[in-house]
Amino acid sequence: MTHKVLLLPGDGIGPEIAAQAKRLLQACKEAGLDIDVEEGLVGGSAYDVHGEPLPAETLDKAKAARAILLGAVGGPKWDKIEDLTKRPEKGLLGLRKNLGLFGNLRPAMLYPQLASASSLKPELVAGLDIMIVRELTGGIYFGQPRGIEERNGERVGFNTYVYSESEIERIGRVAFEMAQKRGKKLCSVDKANVLEVTILWREVMERLAPEYPDVELSHMYVDNAAMQLVRAPKQFDVMVTGNMFGDILSDAAAMLTGSIGMLPSASLNESGQGMYEPCHGSAPDIAGKNVANPLAMMLSVAMMLRYSLGENTMAERIEAAVGKVLDDGLRTADIASEGMQTIGTDAMGDAVLAV
Amino acid sequence: MTHKVLLLPGDGIGPEIAAQAKRLLQACKEAGLDIDVEEGLVGGSAYDVHGEPLPAETLDKAKAARAILLGAVGGPKWDKIEDLTKRPEKGLLGLRKNLGLFGNLRPAMLYPQLASASSLKPELVAGLDIMIVRELTGGIYFGQPRGIEERNGERVGFNTYVYSESEIERIGRVAFEMAQKRGKKLCSVDKANVLEVTILWREVMERLAPEYPDVELSHMYVDNAAMQLVRAPKQFDVMVTGNMFGDILSDAAAMLTGSIGMLPSASLNESGQGMYEPCHGSAPDIAGKNVANPLAMMLSVAMMLRYSLGENTMAERIEAAVGKVLDDGLRTADIASEGMQTIGTDAMGDAVLAV
Numbered sequence A, B: 001m002t003h004k005v006l007l008l009p010g011d012g013i014g015p016e017i018a019a020q021a022k023r024l025l026q027a028c029k030e031a032g033l034d035i036d037v038e039e040g041l042v043g044g045s046a047y048d049v050h051g052e053p054l055p056a057e058t059l060d061k062a063k064a065a066r067a068i069l070l071g072a073v074g075g076p077k078w079d080k081i082e083d084l085t086k087r088p089e090k091g092l093l094g095l096r097k098n099l100g101l102f103g104n105l106r107p108a109m110l111y112p113q114l115a116s117a118s119s120l121k122p123e124l125v126a127g128l129d130i131m132i133v134r135e136l137t138g139g140i141y142f143g144q145p146r147g148i149e150e151r152n153g154e155r156v157g158f159n160t161y162v163y164s165e166s167e168i169e170r171i172g173r174v175a176f177e178m179a180q181k182r183g184k185k186l187c188s189v190d191k192a193n194v195l196e197v198t199i200l201w202r203e204v205m206e207r208l209a210p211e212y213p214d215v216e217l218s219h220m221y222v223d224n225a226a227m228q229l230v231r232a233p234k235q236f237d238v239m240v241t242g243n244m245f246g247d248i249l250s251d252a253a254a255m256l257t258g259s260i261g262m263l264p265s266a267s268l269n270e271s272g273q274g275m276y277e278p279c280h281g282s283a284p285d286i287a288g289k290n291v292a293n294p295l296a297m298m299l300s301v302a303m304m305l306r307y308s309l310g311e312n313t314m315a316e317r318i319e320a321a322v323g324k325v326l327d328d329g330l331r332t333a334d335i336a337s338e339g340m341q342t343i344g345t346d347a348m349g350d351a352v353l354a355v
């Protein structure tokens, strides 16, 4: 069966790194992978053409695809759009919500070749390998009521942080299963000493635990988790948390590696359909200069092959090729270091494809 | 006029470090400071006696005091209390809310003597000096409606993240004024690309900016702020944010110094009445062992002298004494390092008092 893949380059450096992913997909095809790659517009670039960050056409294509590869969305060009529903980010949030991509997997892994890129002392991060499982279609990102309105003669802004038992259970299972496949340790992050919604969160995690007797479940308050990530990140294996805390902690964890330009992510729904994107953003300041690191995007292709297309061997080949390129001393500017060769986006794509 | 001070030792290591603060206050008194120190119960230790984490008696004493010195609250002993309103943390939250202590000042400062304690590379943190201004009596901590209830046949947990213009303006002014007294840079942290309440937050900060023309205002999304703290913390001078983001970011920032046992904090209301407490928690695992670091608590006394009692000279004397003790190579276990002398809580108190 032909795998349908939708490539959404998006904004900023998105198109540049997407171009490298496209070449990689083409190479996979030549190596026997049965895929059909379509392209579409999302984010600011969709707004510029259609006046919408998520045109109906893109959403239809996304629904029909087994997997979506997204570059990045957003940039100062669209920051002044008054109508919040038209901002580039809403294209991304709309895809997540409409496809039910509730399970966000964000690895924070340090490539041994890049140990010196971390801002942390090498001994604290050597071998770092954390998987953050973030709930992606609920919580305060989507909770109702929300808005800005007049109350007692002044304006008031409000959002709702809400989770149901079934939403918590669903992401909990993803996390427990992930822990089973990895180091068998799961840390659930909440603020159960203050927020009722996370008291329910903690309770559901506790209720699931006996079904996964090989996994050791612990709980941590979000403020402490932020501290522990800075202090001793290697204590973690899998972490699970809600949408907002996950946004913050996964970015902090990714930055611990010093090489966020290397980190892919996956967002999955219940049928295994997924969206894959680099953890870094659209980096408008370096867009169009052929200096962006395409590796997170190319590793997103590998993650897609593994999680949505069941093509593990090809995924491993890509990951090995990236390792080889690093071994060879090739670096883009973001991960450059003394004695290594700094190259551009295209040349990095060439190097991976040449392995 | 006699300054009234209320000492609330609290739980865990609270009583041990409070004992050192008490000795320090006594020394200040002998040096001519006109204060009257009372004591009270709060948190788990109040619950054990009165069945309430914030007994009416304590609240009355707190209202009558110019300043409150709090050790720490909470511990596993009280984690199983079913009624959330009786948990130790509610004692702390109740004090904040009832006294209107909306302005939380959390410095993250690295003592040059302790540079090696940081998990970050020394060059990234040398000279670090950030002040986080956190709104403390609003936001999702106190927003209504909140709870856990049955909806469509399952339980749902919910909290409300809410701020009014006047609440934002009030904390914004504290932050702008703080920036004026420091490096004149203010970074406001929000999630205005997703949350309406923080769109209003950003708008109010922008509106205030022209009144403080000497302060350079910038905005950052909370996920990026968490990353930037890890990547390059010295870019920040003053940061201002809401209650929940402030909880997370101030703990991360404190941990960057590697010496959270050194950091005091202040929580102020509009009349300058304040509560002062160390940033570290109750550390139940080391309670009662005479190993806790009393310096954050002693520096909280200094902060109190400065912000609520207007006794700057005495505050400086305490801070200088702490610096001297570190220069002399004395360390508690949490900041111990090779070649330095590790001493206990009491001995550290002695050392500061002896300067």
Ligand SMILES: CC(C)[C@H](C(=O)O)[C@@H](O)C(=O)O
Residues within 6 Å of the ligand: A074, A089, A092, A093, A247, B193, B194, B223
């Ligand atoms: C762009 C933004 C809406 C998004 C989020 O907050 O989820 C991003 O930060 C992310 O983590 O993917």
Ligand SMILES: CC(C)[C@H](C(=O)O)[C@@H](O)C(=O)O
Residues within 6 Å of the ligand: A193, A194, A223, B074, B089, B092, B093, B247
């Ligand atoms: C104990 C807890 C309720 C409190 C908070 O979340 O505010 C603490 O973490 C703090 O930061 O002072």
